Amino acid sequence: MSRPGFVLEVDERTPALLVHEGEGFGLRKLPLGSRVVYPPESLPGLRDVDAQIHRAVHHPLGRPPLPELLFAGMKLTIVFDDLSIPLPPMRTPDIRSRIIEQVLELAAAAGVDDVELIAANSLHRRMTPAELRRTVGERVYRSFFPHHLRNHDAEDRANLLEVGTTPHGEVVEINRRAAESDLIVYVNVTLTAMSGGAKSVSVGLGSYRSLKHHHNVHTLRHSRSFNDPPNSAMHHSYDRMAGVLDAHVKIFQIETTVNNDTFPSQLGFLNKREWEWSLRDQAAYLAVKRANELAPAGRRRQLWQRTVAPYGVTSVTAGAPAEVHEVTMRHVLRQQLTEVDGPADVGIFGLPYICPYNVNSIMNPILVMSLGLGYFFNLYRGQPIVRPGGVAIYYHPVRNEFHPVHHPSYIDFFEEVLAETTDPVAIEAKYEEQFATDPWYVHLYRNSYAYHGVHPLYMWYWGAHALEHLGEVIFVGGDRRTTARMGFRSASTLDDALEMAGDRVGRSPSITYLHAPPLTMADVR
Amino acid sequence: MILTLEYHRSAARYLAGRGVTGTKLGSRASGAIASNLSPLRLLNRPEPAPPGAHWTRVRPLLSGICGSDLGLLTGRNSAYLSALVSMPFTPGHEVVGQTLDDLDGLPKGSRVVLDPVLGCVPREMPRCPGCATGEHGRCDHITAGRVSAGLQTGFCTDTGGGWSRMLLAHRSQLHAVPDTLATERAVLVEPLACAIHAVRRVPVPDGATVLIVGAGTIGLLTLLAVRTYTTAGPVYVIAKHGHQRERARELGATEVLSADRAAWALRRATGGFLARPERGAEFLLGGVDMAFECTGGSGLSSALRLVRAGGTVLLSGMPNAGVDLTPVWFRELQLIGAYASAGADFPDALVLAGQAPLAGFVDGVYPLSRWREAIGHANAAGRLGTVKVAFDPTRD
Numbered sequence: 001m002s003r004p005g006f007v008l009e010v011d012e013r014t015p016a017l018l019v020h021e022g023e024g025f026g027l028r029k030l031p032l033g034s035r036v037v038y039p040p041e042s043l044p045g046l047r048d049v050d051a052q053i054h055r056a057v058h059h060p061l062g063r064p065p066l067p068e069l070l071f072a073g074m075k076l077t078i079v080f081d082d083l084s085i086p087l088p089p090m091r092t093p094d095i096r097s098r099i100i101e102q103v104l105e106l107a108a109a110a111g112v113d114d115v116e117l118i119a120a121n122s123l124h125r126r127m128t129p130a131e132l133r134r135t136v137g138e139r140v141y142r143s144f145f146p147h148h149l150r151n152h153d154a155e156d157r158a159n160l161l162e163v164g165t166t167p168h169g170e171v172v173e174i175n176r177r178a179a180e181s182d183l184i185v186y187v188n189v190t191l192t193a194m195s196g197g198a199k200s201v202s203v204g205l206g207s208y209r210s211l212k213h214h215h216n217v218h219t220l221r222h223s224r225s226f227n228d229p230p231n232s233a234m235h236h237s238y239d240r241m242a243g244v245l246d247a248h249v250k251i252f253q254i255e256t257t258v259n260n261d262t263f264p265s266q267l268g269f270l271n272k273r274e275w276e277w278s279l280r281d282q283a284a285y286l287a288v289k290r291a292n293e294l295a296p297a298g299r300r301r302q303l304w305q306r307t308v309a310p311y312g313v314t315s316v317t318a319g320a321p322a323e324v325h326e327v328t329m330r331h332v333l334r335q336q337l338t339e340v341d342g343p344a345d346v347g348i349f350g351l352p353y354i355c356p357y358n359v360n361s362i363m364n365p366i367l368v369m370s371l372g373l374g375y376f377f378n379l380y381r382g383q384p385i386v387r388p389g390g391v392a393i394y395y396h397p398v399r400n401e402f403h404p405v406h407h408p409s410y411i412d413f414f415e416e417v418l419a420e421t422t423d424p425v426a427i428e429a430k431y432e433e434q435f436a437t438d439p440w441y442v443h444l445y446r447n448s449y450a451y452h453g454v455h456p457l458y459m460w461y462w463g464a465h466a467l468e469h470l471g472e473v474i475f476v477g478g479d480r481r482t483t484a485r486m487g488f489r490s491a492s493t494l495d496d497a498l499e500m501a502g503d504r505v506g507r508s509p510s511i512t513y514l515h516a517p518p519l520t521m522a523d524v525r
Numbered sequence: 526m527i528l529t530l531e532y533h534r535s536a537a538r539y540l541a542g543r544g545v546t547g548t549k550l551g552s553r554a555s556g557a558i559a560s561n562l563s564p565l566r567l568l569n570r571p572e573p574a575p576p577g578a579h580w581t582r583v584r585p586l587l588s589g590i591c592g593s594d595l596g597l598l599t600g601r602n603s604a605y606l607s608a609l610v611s612m613p614f615t616p617g618h619e620v621v622g623q624t625l626d627d628l629d630g631l632p633k634g635s636r637v638v639l640d641p642v643l644g645c646v647p648r649e650m651p652r653c654p655g656c657a658t659g660e661h662g663r664c665d666h667i668t669a670g671r672v673s674a675g676l677q678t679g680f681c682t683d684t685g686g687g688w689s690r691m692l693l694a695h696r697s698q699l700h701a702v703p704d705t706l707a708t709e710r711a712v713l714v715e716p717l718a719c720a721i722h723a724v725r726r727v728p729v730p731d732g733a734t735v736l737i738v739g740a741g742t743i744g745l746l747t748l749l750a751v752r753t754y755t756t757a758g759p760v761y762v763i764a765k766h767g768h769q770r771e772r773a774r775e776l777g778a779t780e781v782l783s784a785d786r787a788a789w790a791l792r793r794a795t796g797g798f799l800a801r802p803e804r805g806a807e808f809l810l811g812g813v814d815m816a817f818e819c820t821g822g823s824g825l826s827s828a829l830r831l832v833r834a835g836g837t838v839l840l841s842g843m844p845n846a847g848v849d850l851t852p853v854w855f856r857e858l859q860l861i862g863a864y865a866s867a868g869a870d871f872p873d874a875l876v877l878a879g880q881a882p883l884a885g886f887v888d889g890v891y892p893l894s895r896w897r898e899a900i901g902h903a904n905a906a907g908r909l910g911t912v913k914v915a916f917d918p919t920r921d
Contacts, residue, residue: 404801408799411789412789412790412793415786415789415790416790416793438793439796439798440792440796440797440798440799443798
């Protein structure tokens with residue numbers, strides 16, 4: 001039986017606590033009285049995942065069993081989440097490959113010949129052949145790549161179809177092949193409460209024309225939080241789009257959840273509560289930390305990026321997207337939700353080396369911002385862990401480094417746009433169209449491995465709610481010039497950061513540290 | 526006797542300077558090399574005698590240190606020019622001085638600036654085709670005539686140069702300085718005339734996008750000339766140092782870019798694609814309409830890579846670095862030289878020098894006796910926040 005999440009109050013006996021700092025980590029002493037939010041202990045994974053997949057597709061929610069939906073001569077499109085989830089990537093075999101194999105077996109048995117597999121990469125970069133192979137498995141890859149296994153191309157006008165418009169005037173435009181299929185089977189991994197459900201097809205296979213209706217500053221500022229769909233304007237928009245899709249195309253959604261076994265055994269101490277570290281854990285901490293510090297920067301990044309998670313799969317649910325997602329959400333919250341009593345003056349977050357958009361890449365400053373002020377800040381239900389006007393303190397070096405192939409428009413965004421303004425509204429008004437339609441960015445998105453031109457702006461919007469809510473943002477260990485460019489401050493130590501925060505929150509602020517990863521979502525009452 | 530800084534023939538020193546500054550480490554220490562290793566010496570020489578009726582002695586009041594002078598002292602200048610000088614010579618061709626003899630329309634004691642080109646007129650030669658059309662910078666007779674070989678005053682053994690207490694100048698080389706023009710501004714007239722000339726070498730279309738590579742004296746004055754004499758559209762400047770960025774903005778730059786950021790920023794500004802070769806710097810498929818190379822060579826590669834197909838690159842600074850000319854071929858660029866001045870460039874520069882915001886451009890002034898410091902300062906001018914370093918030979 002896994003223990004639930006809990007809130008620790010730091011006292012004299014509390015050991016130094018683990019804090020992630022990009023491609024590094026350390027043990028940090030927090031001020032007495034600080035609260036530390038821990039996730040529930042990792043839930044047990046399913047013993048027989050393949051059997052659960054079989055059960056799910058044969059006993060779906062709100063849909064006939066999958067074999068009954070398959071017939072000879074049909075057009076079947078299998079869509080799967082791209083490399084942005086889960087994080088870190090899952091140890092192979094990836095759950096998606098196991099599901100896809102079973103779906104393909106059923107399709108073959110039904111005599112379905114016209115099968116296409118599409119990665120739902122939306123405006124993310126294309127997955128490389130190696131990344132596709134890792135996700136769908138060797139057998140599927142060999143059988144389908146490259147002609148019947150490909151990335152979604154949100155700029156291929158000829159292969160997009162405007163399915164309809166929501167009552168709010170939101171254009172729903174998705175991949176033509178999928179839209180014209182007799183059935184879409186969507187294979188999902190839901191890592192956070194924001195993913196899956198109505199989002200999967202409408203976003204994963206969408207175009208900029210369609211995404212701009214929910215990926216905007218107004219929506220993000222009214223998504224409190226975007227990990228709490230009932231209170232998320234973004235999810236309301238997804239739901240409306242899903243309504244349009246429902247009327248047009250049949251979607252059979254297969255959703256999965258994973259537990260909090262985020263780090264492999266050699267980094268097992270990162271999954272544990274500090275006072276429960278064994279001698280072996282303590283030795284591993286010292287050894288890994290030292291080796292990490294001594295490793296050359298390139299090698300260090302390579303090692304972190306090669307880290308794979310030994311997740312246990314906690315659920316596989318299939319059927320109609322809305323009904324499936326309700327079940328999925330329960331599993332996600334059971335693994336991540338911890339009740340917290342009210343917000344604090346100061347929130348502390350340790351940002352890890354990875355976010356959805358730097359898999360096999362570099363965590364550039366914009367991604368640090370979106371991870372910190374977007375993803376981590378929004379890991380709440382009810383209200384943020386920081387009070388309005390409070391201070392968020394993040395641990396991350398915020399180096400001024402970019403991957404020129406993956407993030408070309410990010411470089412221009414950082415150098416040109418942020419030099420002029422950090423105001424999301426001003427950025428959206430002046431720059432969004434430029435970045436979204438720049439022919440070079442479009443070319444690189446389609447033919448290289450670049451994120452879409454508009455993506456850095458979306459990442460900035462991701463933090464719009466936090467920017468509005470917080471009085472100040474401080475990065476401990478952050479590069480001074482880089483953080484300043486983004487409108488933030490940097491401090492050498494937590495003590496310095498708290499000193500700097502003193503003007504806003506006084507000398508004895510209440511402090512809450514969101515201890516993640518493994519992922520923790522605060523249910524702030 | 527007059528005090529003079531003399532550049533003499535010394536193959537050993539020349540090659541040593543060239544060899545050392547050719548390395549990465551050596552180029553960083555080029556100031557020290559120029560002032561300690563170059564074949565330059567301070568000595569007393571007999572006063573020069575005017576070689577003819579239209580010549581006068583000139584007492585320099587200020588004499589600038591030009592990039593081409595520094596290239597000479599560090600051995601970086603091309604050996605091509607060695608055929609066009611006569612040894613030993615006194616450098617210094619950016620000169621404002623006082624005449625010591627009466628000339629037609631220019632009484633003794635007049636304050637003058639020097640157009641340093643030694644063309645057919647001062648050499649008392651029949652006009653060559655260049656001089657006949659007023660383009661004396663293109664003179665074919667610069668190794669012949671009444672004075673020894675020398676493309677300019679400052680490279681000719683007979684005329685002397687500005688880095689001394691006396692030089693010789695022909696009437697045709699001299700332009701009277703209005704009383705309203707301060708000497709510190711007047712010393713900028715020669716480089717300003719060169720900048721104006723560069724801008725006039727080819728028509729700059731209305732609204733053209735222009736890039737100026739380098740924001741030293743020539744770069745900034747070229748920007749001034751572009752803004753004064755053309756109706757160019759956005760003008761981008763690649764600048765290295767903070768004060769250069771500020772001055773470029775004051776002179777009307779649309780945007781000031783760092784060298785490492787220029788390709789990306791110009792791609793955003795002008796559209797097009799950015800291409801990354803396996804080796805070497807990025808380049809644009811697209812880019813600006815025209816580029817003025819004002820670094821003395823090191824920025825030429827950037828200029829060639831940032832101009833659009835069919836665009837124009839103006840070589841304003843004396844080139845002293847090798848460059849891959851593939852873009853000239855592949856993008857069908859026009860590569861155009863701009864040397865010295867011609868026609869109305871000098872008179873116009875005299876007027877513009879009095880009107881333009883050039884305050885503080887000359888802020889490192891040294892007596893000849895401190896020539897090593899002066900050369901070192903000039904070599905590091907950008908880093909030290911200086912635009913122009915000059916000698917004041919009247920000071921002890």
